[in-house]
Amino acid sequence: MSTVEIYTKPFCPYCHRAKALLEKKGVAYVEIDVPSTPGARDEMMRRTNGARTVPQIFIDGRGIGGSDDMAALDRAGELDPLLGVTG
Numbered sequence: 001m002s003t004v005e006i007y008t009k010p011f012c013p014y015c016h017r018a019k020a021l022l023e024k025k026g027v028a029y030v031e032i033d034v035p036s037t038p039g040a041r042d043e044m045m046r047r048t049n050g051a052r053t054v055p056q057i058f059i060d061g062r063g064i065g066g067s068d069d070m071a072a073l074d075r076a077g078e079l080d081p082l083l084g085v086t087g
Contacts (some may be wrong), residue, residue: 001084004029007044007056014067015055021070027083059083 008015022029034040044056057064059082073079
């Protein structure tokens with residue numbers, strides 16, 4: 001199974017949606033709470049070449065974007081192979 005990291009903030013509906021999709025697929029993830037983790041926003045922006053919005057999702061170190069991007073990958077049948085799960 002792949003390593004998944006997700007940068008989030010509290011009360012973010014897009015963050016909740018992304019985490020729910022990962023949980024539905026049975027995929028564990030590391031959640032980085034941007035407001036409460038010192039340096040997390042700078043790290044996220046460095047890793048994404050400047051993206052400031054959350055969530056920002058990484059699968060095996062590769063940035064895939066946010067919640068809508070992950071949902072689009074899922075609809076296209078491309079998310080499960082990235083995550084290492086069988087549909």
